[in-house]
Amino acid sequence: MDAKSILATQKFKNHPPRYTEASLVKKMEELGIGRPSTYAPTISTVQKRGYVVKEDREGEVRKYVELSLMRGEISEEIKSQNTGAEKQKLFPTDIGMVVTDFLVEYFQNIMDYNFTANVEEEFDEIAVGKLVRHTMIKDFYTPFHEEVAKTLETSERQSGERALGKDPNTGKPVIVRIGRFGPMVQIGVTDEATGEKPRFASMPLGKNLETITLEEALQAFEVPASLGEFQGEPVNVGAGRFGPYVKWKTMYVSIPKASELSIKTITIEQAIELIEKKIETEKNKNIQAFDYPGATTGAGAQDKIYVLNGMYGPYIKYGKTNYKIPKGGKDATDLTLEDCVAIIGAGKF
Numbered sequence: 510m511d512a513k514s515i516l517a518t519q520k521f522k523n524h525p526p527r528y529t530e531a532s533l534v535k536k537m538e539e540l541g542i543g544r545p546s547t548y549a550p551t552i553s554t555v556q557k558r559g560y561v562v563k564e565d566r567e568g569e570v571r572k573y574v575e576l577s578l579m580r581g582e583i584s585e586e587i588k589s590q591n592t593g594a595e596k597q598k599l600f601p602t603d604i605g606m607v608v609t610d611f612l613v614e615y616f617q618n619i620m621d622y623n624f625t626a627n628v629e630e631e632f633d634e635i636a637v638g639k640l641v642r643h644t645m646i647k648d649f650y651t652p653f654h655e656e657v658a659k660t661l662e663t664s665e666r667q668s669g670e671r672a673l674g675k676d677p678n679t680g681k682p683v684i685v686r687i688g689r690f691g692p693m694v695q696i697g698v699t700d701e702a703t704g705e706k707p708r709f710a711s712m713p714l715g716k717n718l719e720t721i722t723l724e725e726a727l728q729a730f731e732v733p734a735s736l737g738e739f740q741g742e743p744v745n746v747g748a749g750r751f752g753p754y755v756k757w758k759t760m761y762v763s764i765p766k767a768s769e770l771s772i773k774t775i776t777i778e779q780a781i782e783l784i785e786k787k788i789e790t791e792k793n794k795n796i797q798a799f800d801y802p803g804a805t806t807g808a809g810a811q812d813k814i815y816v817l818n819g820m821y822g823p824y825i826k827y828g829k830t831n832y833k834i835p836k837g838g839k840d841a842t843d844l845t846l847e848d849c850v851a852i853i854g855a856g857k858f
Contacts, residue, residue, distance in 0.1 A: 515578040521571055527598035530563070541626030552599075559691075560605030568594030603692040603718045607669040615660045619653070673723040681707075683726055685718050692718055694726045711748050737777035744780050746772050755780045762787045794818050799846040801827075814849045816841050827853050 528536065534548045543551055555561045568591040575586045601609070613620050628649075634640035670686040681697035692712035699706055710729035712721070729748065736744045736755075745756045746764075753764040753772045762783045764770050770779060797816040815826040816834075823841035825832040832853045834841060839848060 514580075517576040517578075519573040519575070521573065521592060523592055527595050527600060529598055533599060540622045541629060542622060543625070544629065555605070559602055560608060561599050561601055563597060563599050565597060566593070566595045566600065568592050603669060603712070604687060606717075606719070607667050607687055610669070611664070611667045615664055616656060619656075669718045671718055673721070673726055676727065683723055685712065685721055685726060687718070694721075694729045696730070714748065714752065734772070736775070736780050739777075739781050739784060744777060744784070746775060746780065748772060755783050757784050760784065760787060796823060796841050797844065799849060801846065801850070814846065814853070816844055816849065825849050825852055 526532075530552055533552060537543050537548060537551075552561075556563065570589055571592050572587055572589045575588055577584050577586075618624055631640055631645050635642045635645060668686040668688075669692075670684055673683045673685060675681065676683050676696050679696065684695050686693065686695065688709070690711075694710045694712060695707050697705070697707040708730065712718075713725060713729050716725055734746055736746060738744060739757055742758050747754055747756060752766065755762045755764060755775070757780075762780075764772070764775065764783070794817055795815060796818060799814045801812050801814050812828070817824060817826055818841075819831075823834055825834060825844075827849075830853075834844070834852065
């Protein structure tokens, strides 16, 4: 543009980038938290316990205005940009945030960055003989134990509960909180007078307690939903503790995270394909199966003895017990019912 032209662009401030494992280690070094030998175990532990996840997050498409003044005329153009996209970054989970809030509330001194840094310095002093370890442990543990005892008496169970509004169909309150099996959505409360119980649903994937909206929470109750039938049996989709799934008869088949399938987009044909793959996989696990009319487990003539493929090789399964197949004997594919009975010691055939 020439000197008489002006361009004005609307700007949005982006949030600071999330930590990667490498940038988190760098930050811990700056704060004096931990040592090189503890960085990797620390980051690994918070992920294993479900406090933090490492994943990709899609950004938010934002529209912005660009104004230009040229030759005395102002023109306006609406543009868009994707902001906040993250790849393989560390994100706190709902449980992680609730646990952190609890610790900050009741153990402020322990959660202070300076506390950890000071402990590291004391370890160094113990190593060179400037500080007696028993004294250091006593000075830490005595007040810490008192703090734990006080917290056990006075603190309440933390659930991160958040009220979202009311269900438009029933007028009952809609809340989100941490339950026994993780984040969940709840409609209504227990009514002692009528015995009515609230309804529960798993937190929709990709949503969290702090940001989920009422509309998004209510969508969790739209599943399980029916897709159709396969071999005369209904095929449903739902969202469970371990993610989205397809249910057929008593079989549950996970919808792969790496695929483009979702509860809302999966078709009956795609669901049947997942079911057939699961059936084929289960068949491959089963080398042989024998009816055992001489059963002693109480299930009668329906009892079976299975020869299965396991992680560590073939084995025999009878009832709820597994039996090793002796080495040096027959191949698993050649075992007879009599051989299996002899191995499990179930008595003479």
